Amino acid sequence: MAGEDEYYGNAQSIAAMKRSAALWSLVRDDPRFTYYGRMVGVSQPVEDTADVMSALARVQGAAPCYFFPKTQIQSLYEALESRGLSTDRHEHFLGGEEAYAASRKALSDHSLPVDIAVRTLDADTPGDFIADTVALMDSCEVMPVPAAMLRGLKCNGACLVAINKAGQPVATASSYFMHPPGGPHAKTVFWGMLATRPDRRGEKIALLLGAQMIVHMWEEKGARAFMTGVRSDNASSTALCNRLGVHDTAYAYATCVDVETLGRKSITK
Ligand SMILES: CC(C)(COP(=O)(O)OP(=O)(O)OC[C@H]1O[C@@H](n2cnc3c(N)ncnc32)[C@H](O)[C@@H]1OP(=O)(O)O)[C@@H](O)C(=O)NCCC(=O)NCCS
Secondary structure, three states, X not given: OOXXXXXXXXXXXXXHHHHHHHHHHHHOOOOOXXXXXXXXXXXXXXXXXXXXXXXXXXXXXXXXXXXXXHXXXXXXXXXXXXXXXXXXXXXXXXXXXXXXXXXXXXXXXXXXXXXXXXXXXXXXXXXXHHHHHHHHHHHOOOOOOOHHXXXXXXXXXXXXXXXXXXOOEEEEEEEEEOOOOOOOOOOEEEXXXXXXXXXXXXXXXXXXXXXXXXXXHHHXXXXXXXXXXXXXXXXXXXHXXXXXXXXXXXXXXXXXXXXXHXXXXXXXX
């Protein structure tokens, strides 16, 4: 059964998840902030974005600001670097109704390989299976979230896992509401944490799992936009997102990192 303090992953990620969960318990009612289990971040730029991001990064090890205009990122990074922090960046991909339509189409045009079944993590999923799913994420350099989030407890969202005949995870996708309920991005959900075991890549497993996730969040949870961060050199992720109507925008995920505290230079791949 799921415990409140159930974490899996590498030691750095677990330590970071514990710091951000503790911080979130203190700031969750502040509409500047957002969280889906990795880092407490800034939902969109605020007046003193660099100051706020720096403070979050000193406590957690890293902090993203979402919806940050690409045209202004250089001056933000200069301000963060002048404070001794390092910076990181993902392109801010977004898709609305087009993503829902593209996902429905992908699911009607293609099928998962015959040996693959899909499982949704929940309160009754054995801890060993969650640990195996997180090990898959770790091996793909995708930072996980606390088990309570993966199980769909303590959050509004879900984690889907594709399993083979032996019951082992071979791919995973997740999606969570993250932005402040009364704000402009209330129905924009995080979508991603996509990872496929290297020997099962190229079989459209991530495509179909990602599509299932979008359809579920749209139809069952009322999500109306899907956001994810993609590195500009990640060709497979870019192709998959574009295929599902999730495209690059004029924004970036602007991230700053306190490398000593986080123990590495980036939150996730
Ligand atoms: C991204 C990832 C999950 C894709 O998994 P996958 O199961 O092999 O993907 P699929 O087979 O469903 O392919 C989806 C689409 O991407 C395309 N694609 C996959 N790999 C590609 C590559 N290296 N270059 C270009 N396109 C690629 C496929 O052709 C397919 O498009 P199509 O349907 O138009 O042919 C996998 O490569 C992975 O685990 N990467 C490491 C972790 C990662 O980067 N996660 C994303 C973080 S943002």
